[in-house]
Amino acid sequence: MRVMVIIKATKSTEAGVMPSEQLLADMTKFNEALVQAGVMLGGDGLKPSSQGKKVRFVGDKRLVIDGPFAETKEVIAGYWIWQVKSMDEAIEWVNRCPHPMPGEDTEIEIRPFFEAEDFGAEFTPELQEREERMRVEIERQQGKQ
Numbered sequence: 001m002r003v004m005v006i007i008k009a010t011k012s013t014e015a016g017v018m019p020s021e022q023l024l025a026d027m028t029k030f031n032e033a034l035v036q037a038g039v040m041l042g043g044d045g046l047k048p049s050s051q052g053k054k055v056r057f058v059g060d061k062r063l064v065i066d067g068p069f070a071e072t073k074e075v076i077a078g079y080w081i082w083q084v085k086s087m088d089e090a091i092e093w094v095n096r097c098p099h100p101m102p103g104e105d106t107e108i109e110i111r112p113f114f115e116a117e118d119f120g121a122e123f124t125p126e127l128q129e130r131e132e133r134m135r136v137e138i139e140r141q142q143g144k145q
Helices: 021-036 087-096 116-122 125-144
Strands: 002-008 040-045 053-058 061-066 076-083 108-112
Touching (some): 002 087, 021 087
Antiparallel strands (some): 002 076
């Protein structure tokens, strides 16, 4: 089961406050444990929403909205992608995570990815093949970087 583990933004992250050396060290240690356990597939921190954009689809039009975005609790400050056996295992790992924003209430959300079998017959063998070819190409391109 693949999950995205989403670290929600706080007033500090939206203000661009950088983590302390101690927090960076603690998070690096946690990430190393995830990697050694074969759980971590990827992850990164995100810059404040003031440096981001949203594109809203309205009919056939696209509206670009500049950050910052109003609702801090809806903004993502960082994420991991994990491969776990179950949601319970993901929760166990989150419970081991250092507090990502010491001094502030923080939320971490865990969301499972859709897998091919979740889409049923609509995700035909041909579409699955095309999807797999794209994944292979993405991996190949990342190997070049």
